[in-house]
Amino acid sequence: MDRKRSWAEPFRIKVVEPVRMTSAEERRRALAEAGYNTFLLRSRDVYIDLLTDSGTSAMSDRQWSAMMIGDEAYAGSESFYRLEAAVRRFYGYEHVIPTHQGRGAEHILSKVLIHAGDVVPGNMYFTTTRLHQELAGAQFVDVIIPEAHDAASNHPFKGNVDLEKLERLLIAHPGKVPYASIAATVNMAGGQPISMENLRAVRELTRRHNVRVILDATRIAENAYFLQEREPSQAGRPIADIVKDTCALSDGCTMSAKKDPLANIGGFLAVNDAETAEAARNLLVIFEGLHTYGGMAGRDMEAVAVGIEESLHDDHIRARVGQVRYLGEKMAEWGIPLVQPIGGHGVFVDARAFLPHITQEHYPAQALAAAIYLDAGVRSMERGAVSAGRDPETGRDRLPKLELVRLTIPRRVYTQAHMDVVAESVLSVYENRDQVKGLRITYEPKYLRFFQARFEPLDA
Numbered sequence: 001m002d003r004k005r006s007w008a009e010p011f012r013i014k015v016v017e018p019v020r021m022t023s024a025e026e027r028r029r030a031l032a033e034a035g036y037n038t039f040l041l042r043s044r045d046v047y048i049d050l051l052t053d054s055g056t057s058a059m060s061d062r063q064w065s066a067m068m069i070g071d072e073a074y075a076g077s078e079s080f081y082r083l084e085a086a087v088r089r090f091y092g093y094e095h096v097i098p099t100h101q102g103r104g105a106e107h108i109l110s111k112v113l114i115h116a117g118d119v120v121p122g123n124m125y126f127t128t129t130r131l132h133q134e135l136a137g138a139q140f141v142d143v144i145i146p147e148a149h150d151a152a153s154n155h156p157f158k159g160n161v162d163l164e165k166l167e168r169l170l171i172a173h174p175g176k177v178p179y180a181s182i183a184a185t186v187n188m189a190g191g192q193p194i195s196m197e198n199l200r201a202v203r204e205l206t207r208r209h210n211v212r213v214i215l216d217a218t219r220i221a222e223n224a225y226f227l228q229e230r231e232p233s234q235a236g237r238p239i240a241d242i243v244k245d246t247c248a249l250s251d252g253c254t255m256s257a258k259k260d261p262l263a264n265i266g267g268f269l270a271v272n273d274a275e276t277a278e279a280a281r282n283l284l285v286i287f288e289g290l291h292t293y294g295g296m297a298g299r300d301m302e303a304v305a306v307g308i309e310e311s312l313h314d315d316h317i318r319a320r321v322g323q324v325r326y327l328g329e330k331m332a333e334w335g336i337p338l339v340q341p342i343g344g345h346g347v348f349v350d351a352r353a354f355l356p357h358i359t360q361e362h363y364p365a366q367a368l369a370a371a372i373y374l375d376a377g378v379r380s381m382e383r384g385a386v387s388a389g390r391d392p393e394t395g396r397d398r399l400p401k402l403e404l405v406r407l408t409i410p411r412r413v414y415t416q417a418h419m420d421v422v423a424e425s426v427l428s429v430y431e432n433r434d435q436v437k438g439l440r441i442t443y444e445p446k447y448l449r450f451f452q453a454r455f456e457p458l459d460a
């Protein structure tokens with residue numbers, strides 16, 4: 001008889017942080033005070049926090065002890081050299097420019113490589129990445145495969161680039177494409193991977209047009225896990241080898257060390273070309289800090305250096321993605337509409353299918369995130385029309401095909417029991433879905449509006 005053999009997290013818990021349960025009345029008040037925006041809730045009012053996997057990981061005992069030897073010298077910190085060595089060893093890039101977090105790297109990179117009137121193709125937009133490209137004068141063009149915009153499609157590599165679309169763009173804009181902006185995994189598509197084969201084709205195509213490939217390597221270990229699982233040429237290879245080979249197909253990367261690398265803050269830009277590195281280091285001193293800390297404390301750089309290594313252990317990444325999949329499969333079994341396949345860092349609920357009675361103008365995903373919070377204090381995040389923002393030219397709402405709520409799983413933080421509570425709470429909202437009302441905006445900031453916008457229910 002083939003008996004199922006379960007596996008468990010490759011760690012045990014040494015420190016715990018109490019969380020607070022709230023009453024329905026407390027949650028109603030907190031949500032109204034937060035303008036129906038989960039970003040504006042206070043964390044004390046949240047029971048299970050699945051807003052983001054960014055900076056919310058539990059660090060290991062090795063990371064905490066490395067922090068004690070952080071070298072806080074203003075210049076020439078030993079901690080920087082340890083970080084630089086880790087990036088070179090595990091990702092393979094030559095020049096490492098530390099930044100306070102991922103968007104710091106995006107800012108510097110965009111300013112160095114983009115000229116006004118440029119066009120930047122990429123496998124779906126990410127909020128901060130696209131904004132920095134636009135602020136530097138470029139137009140972002142989405143060249144991801146169409147399946148990525150279809151929540152129900154089961155394509156195994158929904159992060160892949162549509163090569164014909166990319167080629168047409170390269171031909172149409174000679175000399176105007178500074179780089180292809182390639183994310184692994186693709187956050188806004190639901191944490192979906194790009195295959196090695198597709199990335200290699202992107203590399204070859206862009207090389208013919210003399211265009212760089214810059215990776216968003218924020219969740220590259222999770223990407224590698226999917227390749228190990230789904231791409232025959234990568235089957236059985238260690239995650240660390242897949243990651244290194246992925247990076248080798250690019251000219252550089254931006255990294256938010258708050259995700260894969262298991263740190264609470266930090267990031268870097270890494271490139272192979274000395275000239276780009278020099279220009280970046282020079283801008284760094286204006287916007288981030290000296291080139292041997294770039295906005296991080298020495299101890300932060302230590303935590304990142306150790307975290308990079310830990311993030312590439314096969315047993316770590318299997319448990320990490322496995323936990324996300326556990327939650328997703330449970331919800332899918334109950335008929336809750338989700339982005340398929342389940343992604344690497346979170347479960348993405350299809351708010352259009354969940355709330356067909358709310359039109360996109362009334363922000364179904366925002367309304368659903370609010371309703372999920374009300375049920376049991378689980379905090380999630382809108383990833384739909386509010387996140388997409390307005391077209392800078394027309395000023396009109398960009399209405400993306402994907403209107404999603406992201407239940408994002410922090411690394412090494414929650415247990416299977418937490419996942420069960422989350423799934424049961426979303427199910428209870430699903431069973432009462434016709435009671436969820438749409439929202440209207442009452443306040444909207446100019447940039448990245450989803451962080452600080454306020455809403456009220458339509459019947460208010």
Ligand code: P61
Nearest residue numbers: 052053054101102103126127128187218256258
């Ligand atoms: C997140 F609602 N992600 O997923 P920084 N690239 C990629 C990211 O996922 C990313 C950054 C660059 C966050 C935090 C966040 O619209 C939002 O270290 C693929 O956060 O600066 C960040 O890295 C930027 C949440 C960012 C958002 C932007 O939760």
